[in-house]
Each structure stands twice: as structure tokens, then as C-alpha cells.
Amino acid sequence: MTRICVFGAGAIGGLIGARLARADVADVALVARGAHLEAMQAKGLSVTQAGETFTVHPKVSADPRELGRQDYVILTLKAYALPGIVDALAPLIGPDTVLLFGQNGLPWWYFYKHGGRFDGHILESVDPGGLLWKTLGPERALGAVIWQAAELGAPGHIVHGFGDRLTIGEPSGEISDRARKLSALLERAGVKSPVRADLRNEIWLKLWGNLSFNPVSVLTGGTLEALARDPGTRAVLAAMMEEARAIGEALGVVFSVSVEERLDMAAKVGAHRSSMLQDVDAGRPTELDALLGAVIELAQMTGIATPALKLVYDLARFRVLAA
Structure with missing residues (x-):
């Protein structure tokens, strides 16, 4: 066996x-x-x-x-x-x-x-x-x-x-x-x-949501549904996802859904607190580098500007280290 x-x-x-x-x-x-x-x-x-x-x-x-x-x-x-x-x-x-x-x-x-x-x-x-x-x-x-x-x-x-x-x-x-x-x-x-x-395409589909919703939830305390519904946070999430899409596509990734569709997918999960937010609240280490730090590393490799990703990463990193 x-x-x-x-x-x-x-x-x-x-x-x-x-x-x-x-x-x-x-x-x-x-x-x-x-x-x-x-x-x-x-x-x-x-x-x-x-x-x-x-x-x-x-x-x-x-x-x-x-x-x-x-x-x-x-x-x-x-x-x-x-x-x-x-x-x-x-x-x-x-x-x-x-x-x-x-x-x-x-x-x-x-x-x-x-x-x-x-x-x-x-x-x-x-x-x-x-x-x-x-x-x-x-x-x-x-x-x-x-x-x-x-x-x-x-x-x-x-x-x-x-x-x-x-x-x-x-x-x-x-x-x-x-x-x-x-x-x-x-x-x-x-x-x-x-x-x-083409597993990398699916890796990016999941990562697309995690790299945006998880750190933003750490900064705001919001659930997936609340972050996707609020116009302000939805705009921040969309900006992060657009930058990430440019990086993925530069590496040959094909995204099967649009940014808006991916945001709506997360909203349908409901009042769920992200795993990263749960980790911060519990005083545990987080996956910030695997979810967002690595994407910023790819941005540097590919020469793609990521002001939204870098801003959220820096703020979330401060929050994580201060927890």
C-alpha cells in the first residue's frame, strides 16, 4: 500500500x-x-x-x-x-x-x-x-x-x-x-x-486574492466581504491586483478571470477573516513574504513598477512586526 x-x-x-x-x-x-x-x-x-x-x-x-x-x-x-x-x-x-x-x-x-x-x-x-x-x-x-x-x-x-x-x-x-x-x-x-x-496559472489565481485581501485585512480588520464591498478598499485591492497581473503576465501566466470577477469571488466567501489577520491577532508569524514579498521580488526582476503593492507591503510589515 x-x-x-x-x-x-x-x-x-x-x-x-x-x-x-x-x-x-x-x-x-x-x-x-x-x-x-x-x-x-x-x-x-x-x-x-x-x-x-x-x-x-x-x-x-x-x-x-x-x-x-x-x-x-x-x-x-x-x-x-x-x-x-x-x-x-x-x-x-x-x-x-x-x-x-x-x-x-x-x-x-x-x-x-x-x-x-x-x-x-x-x-x-x-x-x-x-x-x-x-x-x-x-x-x-x-x-x-x-x-x-x-x-x-x-x-x-x-x-x-x-x-x-x-x-x-x-x-x-x-x-x-x-x-x-x-x-x-x-x-x-x-x-x-x-x-x-498549467498549475502556475492556478497558483496565481489564488495568490491574486491572497496577496491583496490578506495584508489589507491586517491593516483594516475587515472581512473579505466587507473589503470587497466598500468602494475605497475595493479600489485599493483592484490596484494591487492590476499590478500583480502585469507581473504574472510578464512571466507567462494567463488569468482566467478579470479583476472584478476575482474581487467578487472573494466577496462571496462572506464575513470571513483572512488567515493572516487571524495569525496577527494570535501573535503568530505570517505568510506576508510568501504572499506579497515574493511578488515584489518578481516585480524587481521584471522591472515592473508596483507602488500599491509596495505601500501595502510596507504598512502590513510594520503592523506584523509590531503585533
Whole structure:
């Protein structure tokens, strides 16, 4: 049976792992910590979705050395945490282990087999010093765009909010056997998992909303719906998204919707407080550099002016550091 480890099995990672374990399509192990880990060790992992609750009992540990080599490792930690877990990953990785990266923002492997003028470029804002590139190796990476929302209702208990899609793709654009295999396992577990040849387009579609709404929510305290409805904040968001679109298009990205349509997509989520705002309020680190700092780095590389993005980044960075 295929061995799959979810590293960072909080709300999203735990949801994915629980669905795989419930479907019994893989030998599932979860890496977690703290009270959440203790609760899962004692009583299993429970998931509430669509008014129903199920409980599974996968292997759980804080120490990857207890789990052994895996076929796939699904990494659902925040982007800023990745450099800190490189050594801990080593016991899970064999010669053919595939690493699926499900972080928000621009991924560290973005320019691996990109094919453009920046092919092989390391993004300093998300991979300082190229640590991930040099130690994990971009050839192991599968990209992912996670369109699911969940939260920890209590340690050992995940509440699924909305969304059921996890798109995956190779950095090269190849529809590989390893991507197809993981997609099939996720589909059997009830997770919609298309394999895309143009995953970077979908990365930007999600990033487009995150790079604008998240930092502006940190500055204003507004929900997605409120920010999209207010004329003033909507204009700021639109200006940020227009600048980001110019950068993406300069790198070959095709945007499938307009700025106005993307703003309306976020408004339909409702009175949701962004994950970045929640992190700031809780005193946790944020994904500001992965979501916005990396885009500003791309702007410098491509020579595109980004006054709105830079202004919001500088203000949000001050707010984050002051929290």
C-alpha cells in the first residue's frame, strides 16, 4: 500500500489525512505536535463536515524517525516554517519520495523547469539562501493549490468549512505518473484533485486574492466581504491586483478571470477573516513574504513598477512586526 505522510497535520493537513485514512486507500501517517497530537494519540482524529462527524486512527507522531520512508509527503505547514523542518524531513525521504507542497503564495520551486528567462532562479523571499532548493531538491516537488477551508474546533477535532479541491501539478508541466497516482488516491478519498499542466496559472489565481485581501485585512480588520464591498478598499485591492497581473503576465501566466470577477469571488466567501489577520491577532508569524514579498521580488526582476503593492507591503510589515 502507498505510504503517505502528512507533515504539519493541523486543520488542512489533518483534513486531508483523515479523508485518506477513512477511505483506506493508503498507509497514512500524520506529523503534528502539542495538544492536537496528544488528543489524536488518545482518541483519534475526528472531522465534522456537512453536519456529520467521523473519527479515524492513523499513525501520529511528533518524530518523523518513528514513521520511516514514505512514497509521498504532503506538506501543509505555512511557507515560513519550511526552512525549519528540512532536517526533520530526512527520515521520511527515500530515493523516490515525492514532496507535495501545499503552501499559500509563490512556491520556492516556482522557477524550476519554468522555461523562461528566469529558469532555475531561486526566490530569496521564500527560500532564503536557497536552502530548500539545495537540500530537498526541486526535482522531488509536486505543486498544489488547496481550495479548502477548515479549522481546529478543538485538539483532535477538525471542522471542515468549505471547499473540496486540491489541484496538483509538476513544475515542468508534465502529466506524470507520480502526479496521476496521488491524484487518484485523493479522488478515491473524496478530494477533487485534478492534475494540471498549467498549475502556475492556478497558483496565481489564488495568490491574486491572497496577496491583496490578506495584508489589507491586517491593516483594516475587515472581512473579505466587507473589503470587497466598500468602494475605497475595493479600489485599493483592484490596484494591487492590476499590478500583480502585469507581473504574472510578464512571466507567462494567463488569468482566467478579470479583476472584478476575482474581487467578487472573494466577496462571496462572506464575513470571513483572512488567515493572516487571524495569525496577527494570535501573535503568530505570517505568510506576508510568501504572499506579497515574493511578488515584489518578481516585480524587481521584471522591472515592473508596483507602488500599491509596495505601500501595502510596507504598512502590513510594520503592523506584523509590531503585533
